[in-house]
Amino acid sequence: MATSDRSRAEYQRRVNRVIDYIQAHRAEDISLDTLAAVAAFSPFHFHRVFKSMTGENLREFIQRTRLETAASHLVQRPHTDVLEIALENGFSSASAFARAFKERFGMSASAWRNGGATDASKARQADRKPGEVEHNPRKAALCAPDQDASSSGADARQDEEEIMNVTVKTLPSYHVAYVRCIGPYGPGGVVDEAWRRIARWASARDLWTPDRICLGIAHDNPKVTEPAKCRLDAAIVIPQGFKADGDVNVTDVAGGKYAAGAFLGEAHTIGAAWDQLFGRWLPESGYQPDHRPCFELYQGEFHDPKTNRFRCELCLPVRPL
The missing domain is CATH 1.10.10.60 (Homeodomain-like)
Structure with a gap:
């Protein structure tokens, strides 16, 4: 096998x-x-x-x-x-x-x-259609993530190829300054405002550089937690010695083994990408999730304003199955 x-x-x-x-x-x-x-x-x-x-x-x-x-x-x-x-x-x-x-x-x-x-x-x-077999819901089988029924087979294969570009790597610990928002994940609203706040704070301290590293740290699963109660930290890696002030908090994000999935797309599609990482890649990987938060890792100038697309790595903490 x-x-x-x-x-x-x-x-x-x-x-x-x-x-x-x-x-x-x-x-x-x-x-x-x-x-x-x-x-x-x-x-x-x-x-x-x-x-x-x-x-x-x-x-x-x-x-x-x-x-x-x-x-x-x-x-x-x-x-x-x-x-x-x-x-x-x-x-x-x-x-x-x-x-x-x-x-x-x-x-x-x-x-x-x-x-x-x-x-x-x-x-x-x-x-029931002729020949249709009723599914037994009491036992698990690998389930592909939900897709728009109008999507073509070629589109589905392309989506799968993109999310299956996953590398298991050891990431360092990150010392970060962050702004926490509480509200629905996705484009618009509190999440965008949190990123604007951390960008203003970092720019004023000459930290918003072309080679910056940012993390979007999700503390809740929006399919379990009410959207209005979901927590996300918009964070930027900072040198040791920076202190919290009235605008930001400071913390350390644990390093270790992560499955890093490459993402390129618009903000409203990233939730489906996370679903595919958990639903397609993880059950066949030989790994299981570790008890650390997931985060999105952004490096340098990650957003293209002309296409409104951005690139990042979806980082899922893992340990051997």
Whole structure:
């Protein structure tokens, strides 16, 4: 078996252990730390790993599988109280279960039990295309990142080639001055203002030089944390001895082994590039995420104002699988 196949199989085994654990403990309040320990992955990056392997966010997966198990039990155990089934599947109250069930299935649990399940099954069969096999969502398989359905095969192959240009390297520690913003990642808004502030601060101290090194340090996963609460540091590497002042803070970014993926594009496409790094490259790499923040590494004049494109390296901290 090739190294990439062994690596992907190991990722699948670990995520499947988590899925089995969720199913066996669905009545319990399951924490992220517990599930990350079951998978033997760092809690810091476990959400992204799980999404890359299953195609679903962890919270969505737990909610969906609890509801689907409860829906099956409603039909299979027609004389069992609805509240009992709700509690067995991790819902704290009848009202919480009722809201979630109706949102998922479009009807009450009682209606589901009294014929709604049969009607829903017939509708699914009617909608299924000839020869289509229903996917089993309870086991992990490598999932390609979401793509626009209108994209051509050539475009998809080009995207894959770009993100697969990944080098595992040892980076030094960086002593940085930074401005922290809290708000949605992406172009515009608080992120752009944070970069303008650090550029003004560095320019006033003759640090905004042509060979400068800047870091965009993301502390949250926007697919887990509410966009309004996401934290990002716009940072520039500075010599030792610089102190924090009213405009910036100073810290050290840990060095070590990182997977560095080359990126060239517009700001609104970088999120998809991160997804591809986690979803395509990582499960076949022989590495797993380490418990350090990811960051984007910018060197020199990285932005072309004519095309509005910029280049950087997406730096994912890793350790052997």
